[in-house]
Amino acid sequence: MVVVEKESAPGAMLVDAVAGGTASIRTRPIGTVILSTLVCMVMMAIFTGCSAFAPPSRTQILGVYEASDAGHTALIELSGDGTVRIENLPRAALAVDRWDTLNWGDTITTTGNWEYYSTDQGQSEDAWVAVDIDARGLHGIFSGFFLGVRRGGLQLDYGDADRGALLSFGQIEGPSTPAPPTLVASDLVGRWTSDDNGIVILNADFTAQLVGIPLRIVVADEERESAPAHTLDLEGRWTFRETPLPLDERAGPLIDIGKAATSPYSLVAILDVSLRDEGGRLSLIGRDGSSRWVLTGDDD
Structure with a gap:
């Protein structure tokens, strides 16, 4: 046995x-x-x-x-x-x-x-x-x-x-x-836009900007239900390891915002997102399963 x-x-x-x-x-x-x-x-x-x-x-x-x-x-x-x-x-x-x-x-x-x-x-x-x-x-x-x-x-x-x-x-x-075929970090560089969840910018130097991100997405779990409808602008760094296709559910960049900003609320250290290939178009899906950002091009 x-x-x-x-x-x-x-x-x-x-x-x-x-x-x-x-x-x-x-x-x-x-x-x-x-x-x-x-x-x-x-x-x-x-x-x-x-x-x-x-x-x-x-x-x-x-x-x-x-x-x-x-x-x-x-x-x-x-x-x-x-x-x-x-x-x-x-x-x-x-x-x-x-x-x-x-x-x-x-x-x-x-x-x-x-x-x-x-x-x-x-x-x-x-x-x-x-x-x-x-x-x-x-x-x-x-x-x-x-x-x-x-x-x-x-x-x-x-x-x-x-x-x-x-x-x-x-x-x-x-x-x-x-x-x-694989995805590498350079494939993810650019602006990731969303209708109502702000913008995620992944730069070639591995810095990241989160613009107009709803507080509910980055607040700690225990405070999410009480979080007001505020938005934040945050900065951080990101990494991505070369990933073979097709993508699995674990694939995604690691976006570190642990030292990004001070807030009266407890923020997560890592923006929890997964990477999806939707008919040849890349998207990031948030931890809530509904937040979604689509890669629209390089950030100028």
């Missing part, structure tokens, strides 16, 4: 074996996972002498990557549809107990899904791939992990985080399937 407990966040799931051959899936606090991962990424940069570089696009990192050690090889393929194929990866590289030695006699071959993240839209060395694998039948490993993106390859940290052990994957060939 398999017992599954609720996952706390993507990339934080652990898989363990328990007595009697029963398997359980438990969670690790996502803050711990992210903190240890970021620490390792910083150490990787220090130990490998990495200088800042413009992260590649999602399309550019598609392909097959190989890691070699002591005559053994492991493969990771990132496909354009968001699936990942992993072959002969030492179980120790994903071990919950953070083993420092890779045992190539005990490897994992599986599939899963991946997503790509980079910060500052090409102005930072921080870029990584978040991987969630099918861990059924496996035990004692993380089913979610991160791969650091570096020039020409990927890096997986393992073992004690303080020691910064790395397994480096170099790209050996392109993807086995064609890359799907």
